[in-house]
Amino acid sequence: MCGIIGVIGLSEAAPRLIESLRRLEYRGYDSAGIAVVTETGTQRRRAAGKIRQLESVVEEAPLSGRVGIGHTRWATHGAPTVDNAHPHTSGPVTVVHNGIIENFAELKAELIAGGHLFSSDTDTEVIAHLFDATLKSGLKAKDAFKAVLDRLNGAYALAIIVEGESNTLFGARRGSPLVVGWGEGEMFLGSDALAVGPFTNRVTYLEEGDWVVLTQDAADIHDAKGFRVNRPITTVSASAALVEKGAYRHFMEKEVHEQPESVQRTLSAYLDPVAKSARADIKAAIDFNSVARIQIIACGTAYYAGCIAKYAFEKVAGLPVDVEVASEFRYRTPAMTPGTLGLAVSQSGETADTLAALRWCKGEGLKTAALVNVHTSTMAREADLMWPTHAGPEIGVASTKAFTAQLAALLSLAVAAAAQRGRIDATEEARLVQCLLETSGLIAEALLMDPDVQRITYELSKARDVIYLGRGAMYPLALEGALKLKEISYIHAEGYAAGELKHGPIALIDENTPVVVIAPDDELFEKTASNVQEVAARGGRVVMITDAPQKVPSLSGDAAKTLKIVKGPTCDPFVAPLVYAVPIQLLAYHTAVHKGTDVDQPRNLAKSVTVE
Numbered sequence: 222m223c224g225i226i227g228v229i230g231l232s233e234a235a236p237r238l239i240e241s242l243r244r245l246e247y248r249g250y251d252s253a254g255i256a257v258v259t260e261t262g263t264q265r266r267r268a269a270g271k272i273r274q275l276e277s278v279v280e281e282a283p284l285s286g287r288v289g290i291g292h293t294r295w296a297t298h299g300a301p302t303v304d305n306a307h308p309h310t311s312g313p314v315t316v317v318h319n320g321i322i323e324n325f326a327e328l329k330a331e332l333i334a335g336g337h338l339f340s341s342d343t344d345t346e347v348i349a350h351l352f353d354a355t356l357k358s359g360l361k362a363k364d365a366f367k368a369v370l371d372r373l374n375g376a377y378a379l380a381i382i383v384e385g386e387s388n389t390l391f392g393a394r395r396g397s398p399l400v401v402g403w404g405e406g407e408m409f410l411g412s413d414a415l416a417v418g419p420f421t422n423r424v425t426y427l428e429e430g431d432w433v434v435l436t437q438d439a440a441d442i443h444d445a446k447g448f449r450v451n452r453p454i455t456t457v458s459a460s461a462a463l464v465e466k467g468a469y470r471h472f473m474e475k476e477v478h479e480q481p482e483s484v485q486r487t488l489s490a491y492l493d494p495v496a497k498s499a500r501a502d503i504k505a506a507i508d509f510n511s512v513a514r515i516q517i518i519a520c521g522t523a524y525y526a527g528c529i530a531k532y533a534f535e536k537v538a539g540l541p542v543d544v545e546v547a548s549e550f551r552y553r554t555p556a557m558t559p560g561t562l563g564l565a566v567s568q569s570g571e572t573a574d575t576l577a578a579l580r581w582c583k584g585e586g587l588k589t590a591a592l593v594n595v596h597t598s599t600m601a602r603e604a605d606l607m608w609p610t611h612a613g614p615e616i617g618v619a620s621t622k623a624f625t626a627q628l629a630a631l632l633s634l635a636v637a638a639a640a641q642r643g644r645i646d647a648t649e650e651a652r653l654v655q656c657l658l659e660t661s662g663l664i665a666e667a668l669l670m671d672p673d674v675q676r677i678t679y680e681l682s683k684a685r686d687v688i689y690l691g692r693g694a695m696y697p698l699a700l701e702g703a704l705k706l707k708e709i710s711y712i713h714a715e716g717y718a719a720g721e722l723k724h725g726p727i728a729l730i731d732e733n734t735p736v737v738v739i740a741p742d743d744e745l746f747e748k749t750a751s752n753v754q755e756v757a758a759r760g761g762r763v764v765m766i767t768d769a770p771q772k773v774p775s776l777s778g779d780a781a782k783t784l785k786i787v788k789g790p791t792c793d794p795f796v797a798p799l800v801y802a803v804p805i806q807l808l809a810y811h812t813a814v815h816k817g818t819d820v821d822q823p824r825n826l827a828k829s830v831t832v833e
């Protein structure tokens with residue numbers, strides 16, 4: 222949600238904190254701030270808005286010192302104002318925080334009664350005051366820190382400076398990720414490996430409940446019970462440590478264009494191109510014969526990937542799949558049958574609701590798996606089985622390459638399940654594997670649709686509402702298309718199963734409401750084409766994305782003028798959702814660019830939703 226960085230360095234901290242915050246901006250971007258230990262004490266600079274606003278503030282009033290903390294915020298408690306921007310301070314204590322302190326109201330009341338004055342509406346400020354009060358009670362800083370953690374309910378990743386404890390940073394993680402970065406005579410704290418990437422690629426992932434006291438060249442790590450622990454140092458790949466936009470205008474555009482490689486990389490982890498089968502290690506890790514049902518839990522785009530996977534698992538493997546948004550699943554009482562595999566699908570592996578749903582499944586004694594893009598994430602570590610996607614770091618807030626990587630992995634797993642369960646023979650397994658291995662080329666072909674897609678987006682950008690239609694696995698893709706458009710262009714969009722149109726949504730059709738129809742040539746094509754006729758007959762403007770324009774019945778009169786066809790690649794229906802995801806993403810991207818919205822950092826959103 223928010224991004225955190227802490228530095229005990231050999232050089233000036235302020236520029237390094239800002240460099241790191243720029244990389245963390247994808248996590249939250251409504252306000253930002255830094256604090257640096259200067260000769261005259263800890264000083265803060267904060268700004269509402271993006272990191273560039275903070276940079277101007279720091280340019281006008283520079284800070285000098287080697288130790289500091291920084292934060293980029295996605296507001297939970299309190300509006301995105303300067304007063305609510307982190308770091309928050311009380312006496313000698315300065316704090317940055319990612320997460321939500323659930324008992325902040327009662328702590329605040331207690332602290333106010335004790336004479337503390339608050340200057341923000343945030344939950345975070347109570348941590349600074351509580352730490353300050355605990356120090357005043359006579360405890361040493363480290364003991365006071367532990368005592369403070371013991372009183373906090375909720376989720377947090379923290380980085381804290383205490384005046385008088387020079388060359389020391391206090392950090393803690395519960396519910397929100399935090400890593401320690403190991404430099405040469407320098408130490409760092411960050412929300413993820415990207416945050417510390419400019420300074421080091423050697424990181425320690427703190428475990429749930431860990432807290433740490435960092436000094437210039439050491440990390441004193443304790444677990445939740447207070448026992449000193451050693452956590453391994455991992456060398457992260459250059460791609461995780463260094464992410465740049467290159468020649469692209471936006472990260473989203475770059476990530477859309479990276480999909481031939483990211484899908485290929487992911488497929489390689491699941492499929493054996495020589496044996497033309499699912500890889501032996503994938504089959505060895507799970508026997509789908511012992512799985513009676515899969516319960517997919519996920520949020521947002523990952524949820525739609527799960528919905529598409531349901532079509533594949535049920536069709537080729539005959540394996541029942543239920544898919545539910547994690548925020549609903551976790552708060553009802555789902556009836557789980559024995560043999561159910563709880564499968565969390567998540568790019569970040571940290572989404573609070575998905576994680577809670579995964580933990581619930583574990584608590585019920587179910588076997589669990591996590592399909593994640595961040596392989597060191599909490600879900601990856603807590604699930605019985607980790608299925609990786611290899612999309613690489615996704616920075617654009619709107620998920621694109623992580624979505625197609627999820628589809629690539631899930632479809633490959635459906636093939637593995639079908640083979641293990643005897644639903645397909647070796648020939649059919651080889652055919653499906655070949656289809657999947659060819660997707661990367663088809664995605665590259667789909668990217669060539671860019672100019673055609675772009676041409677129709679000016680008109681789309683003028684719309685107030687847009688409807689997306691699809692059938693079969695194109696239905697959840699229609700839902701994903703609508704989500705993509707609304708989140709980055711702020712145009713209201715809804716996806717419907719094309720067959721549902723007549724049951725209500727058709728009332729919305731008029732000349733002002735464009736209808737995007739995703740209809741590759743499959744067994745349902747004719748039915749979808751009929752729906753196109755129905756829309757056009759009512760004056761609706763249709764954008765049809767298909768590889769079979771010749772099969773679209775010609776329209777007469779004014780209706781003919783309302784239909785625009787964008788031709789896509791021809792592919793096997795099994796992999797069509799992967800391929801047709803591309804024009805859907807391009808459509809949203811170019812529409813947003815026409816509208817002039819902030820494509821990579823759309824309003825009110827954040828990349829990693831670690832609060833519920």
Ligand code: F6R
Pocket residue numbers: 520521522523524566567568569570571572575618619620621704705708828829830
């Ligand atoms: C939309 C988007 C979100 C995420 C959702 C889950 O483009 O990115 O809907 O898919 O917040 O996030 P993860 O996959 O990290 O669990």
